[in-house]
Structure formats: C-alpha cells, structure tokens
Amino acid sequence: MDLNKLKLSQIDTSDIATSDFASRTSVDTVQDNVSALSANVNVSNAWVNANDYTTYLQAQSNDYATLLQAQSNDYSTLLEARSNDYSTFTTLTANIYNTYTALSSNPSNTNIYVGNTLVSNTAVIFEASNSVSLVANSTSKIVSFAVQMGNVTSQVISVSGTSNTFVLSRSASNSSMMLVSYNGLLQDPTEYTVYGNNTLTLNNTEPLISNSKLEVRHFDFFDLPGTSSGGGGGESYSFQGTVSGYTSGGNNINTIDKFSFSADGNASDVGDLSQSRKWPAGQSSSSSGYSSGGYPATNTIDKFPFATDGNATDVGDLSQGRGLAASQSSSINGYTAGGYSTRNTIDKFPFSADANATDVGDLTQGRYVPAGQSSTTNGYTSGGGNQPSQNTIDKFPFAADGNATDVGDLTQARRGVAGQSSSTHGYTSGGRLDPGTFYSRIDKFSFSSDGNASIVGNLTLAREPVGQSSTTSGYSSGGGTPGANVVNTIDKFPFASDANATDVGDLTQSRSTAAGQQV
16 A cells, blocks of 8 residues: 555544553653753843843943043143143242342342341342242341252262262253152152252261162252252352351461451451461361461361351361462362462362361462462462462362363462452452562452453552452451561452452451451
8 A cells, every 4th residue: 555645534543542642742741841941041041141241341341431530530640740840830930030029129238138148239140940939028038948840950870889979960051959869769858968069968877779879950040159958958059158257377376357248347256276377278168167287387277167156176187287378168178279388289178077188189380378269160279479479370170189270370470369259250369479569459360261360459458468258249358568567457349340449347466377268
C-alpha cells in the first residue's frame, strides 16, 4: 500500500492509546517551559547588560565631570595667579610712584628715614623693573618697604657642601639677589644674608648637603645704603655711612672720635684703640670700625662697635707690620694696601669672623700714605709717596683676589691724601708733595669707567687729613699743615655737585696721621 496516498480518514485510530497523547502533551509542556526559561534568561541578560552599561556610562560621566572640574580649577588658579601678579605689579608701581612723589614733595629740612637711614636731600633713583614696595607716612616721615620678586633672572648653582658662602656672578644691571630654593625647597628670606656685591651668605652653621643646588634670582633694586632688604634678612651693602663718621688713632694717641652726619657739629670721644699709634688704615663693616696696622711697623687689627660707644679690641694681625697704608672695604672684607716703606702688598681680612689678614695681591707700585676709595665692586688706591710722590690711581677687584691695575692719574702727584667715596665716584683730598708743598685740592674720578681725575673743589685748609664718607658728603678731618702744625678741623664737601668744602666742626683734639671710618 502506498502510505503517501493514504488519507487520514482511512486510518483506524482506535488502536492508539490515550496515554500516547498524554505523553505527547507532557513533552510539549516541557518544551514550552524550556522556551519560557530561555526567554527569561534572555530578559535577565538584557537587564544585567543594561545596568552594567548604565553604570559604565555613569562612571565615565563622573570621570569626565571630575576632569572638567579639575581643569576648571587649574584654569581658575592660573587666572587668579596671573591676576595677583598683575595686581602686585600695579600696586608696586603705584607705591613706587607715590613714594617718589612723597619724598620729592617734602621740604628739604624735613628728615625722612628708611629704617635708620636718613634719606633727606638724597637722590633716590628707581631703576627699571623695580622690585621694591615703598610707603611714606606723611606724618611721621617714616618710609616702610618690602622686597618683592619683580622682573628677575634665575641662576642655579651647584655646591660642594663644604661651605655656606658662595660667590655668584650677576649682571651689571642687577643690583641685588635673592635665594629662592635649596634642593627644590622654597627658602625663608629671613634665613640668609644678601649683599649688593657678588656674595650670598646662608645663616646656617653647618655646610650644605654635598652636590646640592641653590636657585638664586637677581633683580633690580633701588639702593638705600645700610637698609634691610625686607623681613630682617639681608642688606644692600654700601660703603657710605648714614649716621656717623669716626677718626681713630693718630699722633701716637689711641682716641676714637665720633661726629654726626645728620647735623654739623663737633666730635666726641667714644673709646680707645687697643694701642696708641699713628698712620693706621681705617675700614668699615656695617656694624664695626677697624684700624689696621700703624707706624712704626704695627700689624694689629683693632675692631670697635658702631652700635654702642666703646673701646676697640685686637682681633687679628696683618700679613706684615706696616703703617701709612691705604684702606678699602667691601661688603664682607677689609683691605689694607701699600704702606711704609714703599710696600705694594694688598692684605684682606674678613668682617664675619675675627681673623688674621692674608696677602691677596699687589699694587702696581710700592707707596706710602696713599688714599683709599671703595666702590661696590672694586678697591682703589690713589696717590702716595715713593720718592717722588705718585699720581697713580690703582684698581683691584673685590670678587676675586688679584693684583691691581693702573686705571688713571690724579691731577697732582702727592702723598698724605685722604680718600672719600660716593656711590659713583672716588675722591682724593688734600695731601703734600715731597718735600714740603701742601695742597687743598679735591680730585674726583669715576667708578663706572677708568680714567683720570679732575679737580672739583678745595678744602678749607691745605693739609694731610683723614677721610670719611656719608651718602651725601665727603669729610676730611684733622691733618698736618705746613710748619709741622696739626689741626682739629672737620671739613665737609657735597657729592651731588662739585664745590669747595666748608668747616662744620672740630675733633676732640688736634691730630694728623689718623684712620677714618663711617657707619
């Protein structure tokens, strides 16, 4: 029989058991359950995947929001920093201008001080990219100021760790420097000392770490001598004094006289040297006066305090005993140059510690009783006796030990001359020409360029005096005159203009062959 042609109606279903249909129904039920389970699994998977994706998107969204917030904060910080820098610059500029106006508008007889520094009738020059904030009180006439970082250049110095003193190079256009960091750590400006010369001294008692690095920034700064550069840290060094002049020793006496720079008047006796002597050389640090050497052949270095009146103490020796030498002072060292008889030695001794002097160079010629002058970078020795007397102006550097070079001539060869220094020029006053002609002339030569001196005025008396320097005037005190006479006259002449000296007071006793100091 052909089953394919068999019709359903022809099949006898009576033999098919009912249980067969029940079994088939059970199978279908299982298949339906399996299908439902599969659907549920698919739904569950879809729900899990959806939640994971939502969580993923949320996490990415949070990360992106955090990134945007961080970038926004950084940008805000940058804008605020730049805004503060600009505001600071604007404030500094305004303060500088306002202070300049206040200083300029005050009557000439009004005393104005920066700290303890008298700046009345003083030319105050503000340089480009000035970094100093100044405020003048119109009632008290006290000027307060603080050093800020302005337009600066930066220098990183590697140090060996064997010292806490470093000699740094700087541009001639920069007048101060500030320690910024040590091995990447910012430094407190009250913990170091900065000088206007080329030396930075850290106030730590132990040497720095070997192979460490210092970052120093150099910046322009207006120069008010003897003032602190903010926060009690460093000070901008100047050779000129602002308070008093001193005349020590001479004529085999030991008296230390002091006279005021702020008002004309007589000197007072404020102490004694450790020994009587004539022709010592006088040096000045910011805190002490020194009298070194003396005639005959004394090598003693005496030191006396500026802060209080008192006697000097012996704190060291020159490399050789001698008197009639010239004296110079840098920010950190005293110098004694030349001396009797026809010495050419340049000795150097430190201000930071009591110690002996060392021989660090030679003058171009041996000579005695020349004048000494000091700029911020160099020592000068002018004139002096050498059979015959000389007119040579020698210059030697403070930054490095070395010999002097001949950089010009005085208007007249002579010895027994006094030396004075402004911030820009050296002065040589008085003196005599061997065997007996005395001079009253005041010579002036430039610190900024080598060249000959010119005559700019005369002392009140022709004589061999000793010199002192304030920020505004040169002083010539005492001195020997023709006929072996000595005087007690204190003369003063201005730095701002070329002019003759005037008699402004007397020493406590007539004397010559003394040393001069100032603070």
